[in-house]
Amino acid sequence: MRFLQSSLLLCLSVVTVLAAPNATLGNATVTGLQNGTLDKFLGIPFANPPVGDLRFRLPVNISSYNQSFDATQYGFTCVAQNSTASSNLVKTAGKIIGYLFGDDDEPKTPQSEDCLTLNVVRPSNATSNSSLPVLVWIYGGGFQGGSTISYDNMSTTVVQRSMEVGKPVIFVSMNYRATAFGFIASQEVKQAGVGNIGLYDRTLHLLPFSFSSSSSPILIFFFRAERAALGWVKKYIGSFGGNSSRIILWGESAGAISASLQMLAYDGNAGDLFHGAFMQSGAPIPVGDMSLGQPWYDQLVQNANCTGQNDTLSCLRSTSLDTLTSAIQQSPGLWSYQSLVLAWMPRADGVFLTDHPQKLVSADKVARIPMVSGNCDDEGTLFSQSSTNVTNDGEFHTYIQTLWLPNATDAQLSPLYDAYPSDPSDGSPFNTSIASAITGQYKRIAAFQGDAVFQAPRRYFMRQSVGKQPIWGFLSRRLKYVPILGSFHGSDLYLDLMNDYVIYFANNLDPNTGSGVNWPQYTNDSLAVYTFLDRESQDIEITQDTYRQQPIQILTNLSLQYPI
The missing domain is CATH 3.40.50.1820 (Alpha/Beta hydrolase fold, catalytic domain)
Incomplete structure (x- = not known):
């Protein structure tokens, strides 16, 4: 017992x-x-x-x-929309990232609308x-x-x-x-x-x-x-x-x-x-x-066999998932020629x-x-490999005029072309001289796309909000040694670079961890950015948010007038 x-x-x-x-x-x-x-x-x-x-x-x-x-x-x-790699370069970039960070075998679940x-x-x-x-x-x-x-x-x-x-x-x-x-x-x-x-x-x-x-x-x-x-x-x-x-x-x-x-x-x-x-x-x-999405909507309606219906939205709701998904896949994806000018x-x-x-x-x-906002240095490299067929100045001008700024005048675009020259030493990956210039325009497009979608909007957001709420800014220049990509989009996430700062921010509404270099707020006087570098002896510094000042300002002015 x-x-x-x-x-x-x-x-x-x-x-x-x-x-x-x-x-x-x-x-x-x-x-x-x-x-x-x-x-x-x-x-x-x-x-x-x-x-x-x-x-x-x-x-x-x-x-x-x-x-x-x-x-x-x-x-x-x-x-999801299949982001099929349109070039060997995109596939190579994916392999580089997978090799460096071991994300090839990430877990997955089946796709469903019930999600x-x-x-x-x-x-x-x-x-x-x-x-x-x-x-x-x-x-x-x-x-x-x-x-x-x-x-x-x-x-x-x-x-x-x-x-x-x-x-x-x-x-x-x-x-x-x-x-x-x-x-x-x-x-x-x-x-x-x-x-x-x-x-x-x-x-x-x-x-x-x-x-x-x-x-x-x-x-x-x-x-x-x-x-x-x-x-x-x-x-x-x-x-x-x-x-x-x-x-x-x-x-x-x-x-x-x-x-x-x-x-x-x-x-x-x-x-x-x-x-x-x-x-x-x-x-x-x-x-x-x-309404700027109208061309892609009309294409979707046509490819889903809903053309001519009085209520095309109702038709799209009633069509089969296979038909609708197939129609969506025919719209340009992230790795298409237009890349960051997204359909959806x-x-x-x-x-x-x-x-x-x-x-x-x-x-x-x-x-x-309170907010923290920042970027990797080479935000545009990952997305610019699908436009490697752009190899000379004329093709670059066509790329900008057709996809990004179709309503801008030649007089408005001329300063933009000068601000983002074809000299690879000025392009992205930044500060790498002529390295990674896989085409005559690749680093130029990477610089433009990274600034247009990431750097310029971030700077405008912060400068318009400065003095009205607590703000901290950062820039990651880690992994400059990665071929073609440099400090690529998402590299800070792969490195778990921000985890401690996020944890402290969640607790204190301030990202400072109480040790190391003090991370000052972004103010009218300093516009300070907490910069993560590659140097082992001093891998953090405080710098001014003034890099590529003129090009980014040109982009901001154009985007306010001609949104995509």
């Missing part, structure tokens, strides 16, 4: 040790899995599946959770009373694809590191609709009020409602029922031990652009959904009205983005929260 009692106690103790973590969502219990010192809750649906008639519509929230469920596996990946799920990773000792700051990760992917499962290792690394430095955080990541599923754009889309769906997936929808009083009209934003990822975090993160008053947006590339656009949403009215933003290689991009991307829809993003910045319609 004593033996049986001892055995029973031993079994109970084992069960206790192996008990899965759980949290309460409304009337349901969600069960996750324990991974060492971490708890993971994976694949939690935060909106109704956007299928059938909900395709090409704003996300509809799950009104309540009434049935308990397991959250032990990642959800489906949202349907609106999120994940929560927390320290296993967190309780509903822990009130830990929350990092909401928004992945990149050129608005063409991406998934949260690809950042499983990041979530583990960041939360474990936060515990090591005594600044524990909770990590949340969400899937969102990409390519045409998330960023379909046209006049029809704008009139239907279903633009920027992929941005709505990450936030909640504010319904504008106006009324007139005896004095003057008033515009009020009411919270609509449709809550998406950030609304879900605000409502439920306390059940996992998170602080709903300390939610930090963190993104890279399209994820950082998305974070910046959340700061502009509804003319800067964030609605207490988030309280800081940490943006790597992404700022309000120089895009224009939703956020545009001004009149509601979420009431105007062109850069005009909203200039009009001071920005959420006034």
